[in-house]
Amino acid sequence: MNNVYVEPVVFFVIGIITGSFLHLCAYRLPRRKSILFPSSHCPHCTTRIKAVDLVPLLSYIWLQGKCRFCGARISISHPLIELLTGLLFMIAYLRFGLSTMLIKALLLISLLMIIAMIDLKHYVIPNKLTALVLLLGLAFVLFTGEPTILSALTGFGAAFLFLLFLALVSRGGMGGGDIKLAAVIGLCLGWPDGITAVLLGCLLAGLVGLLLLLLRVKNRKDAIPLGPFLAAGALIMFYGGAGISSWYLENILLY
Numbered sequence: 001m002n003n004v005y006v007e008p009v010v011f012f013v014i015g016i017i018t019g020s021f022l023h024l025c026a027y028r029l030p031r032r033k034s035i036l037f038p039s040s041h042c043p044h045c046t047t048r049i050k051a052v053d054l055v056p057l058l059s060y061i062w063l064q065g066k067c068r069f070c071g072a073r074i075s076i077s078h079p080l081i082e083l084l085t086g087l088l089f090m091i092a093y094l095r096f097g098l099s100t101m102l103i104k105a106l107l108l109i110s111l112l113m114i115i116a117m118i119d120l121k122h123y124v125i126p127n128k129l130t131a132l133v134l135l136l137g138l139a140f141v142l143f144t145g146e147p148t149i150l151s152a153l154t155g156f157g158a159a160f161l162f163l164l165f166l167a168l169v170s171r172g173g174m175g176g177g178d179i180k181l182a183a184v185i186g187l188c189l190g191w192p193d194g195i196t197a198v199l200l201g202c203l204l205a206g207l208v209g210l211l212l213l214l215l216r217v218k219n220r221k222d223a224i225p226l227g228p229f230l231a232a233g234a235l236i237m238f239y240g241g242a243g244i245s246s247w248y249l250e251n252i253l254l255y
């Protein structure tokens, strides 16, 4: 097989393996359990899962979504998260090649995936994870100058103020965790991509919220977690870059 195909597949495979670990982190971190010990076990019958049944994506298929020992259903979120992480890692490689930006992309994807999963399930964004996104952003500002200090600070401030404004207007519809996450995304992506990412995330959340309201899945009082949408906005902007920013600022925001 030609090299052109081998490397993206390698990153896809690294992605599905990482996705399996991210799922485990998102399950164990809010329950204050170690992410290293014990090894994976069925949450229903607590039997330790055999190595052969820990193959990302494929295990779910040959186990037909059930625990080998007790037959309890395995959440469909396992293969979905593995597949999504695999695709995101592969796209990151295709977009950035072997570069420092690829390292940033893979770390950002991993942190945002855990944050999104925890927020979806528990309606909370742990400060420690937001702090790691902040550290990632600062490390790249200091060591690669991408984004520049000025750009990072502007992105941070703009995202923070925008979410603070939304929180005040929506009166409790948004938590402090959302504001902090938006601010560090603003820093990580810099100006103007960071603020575009946050605007895009809020726009997506609004559209999905409206859809769920129309389909009567949720009612007006239900909160929908903003974290997954901020994560999606951040990744779209990280891949799409300046092109989307200038289009968005020119055509939507300034009209």
Ligand SMILES: [Zn+2]
Pocket (backbone or CB within 6 Å): 042, 043, 044, 045, 046, 047, 067, 068, 069, 070, 071, 072
């Ligand atoms: Zn079981």
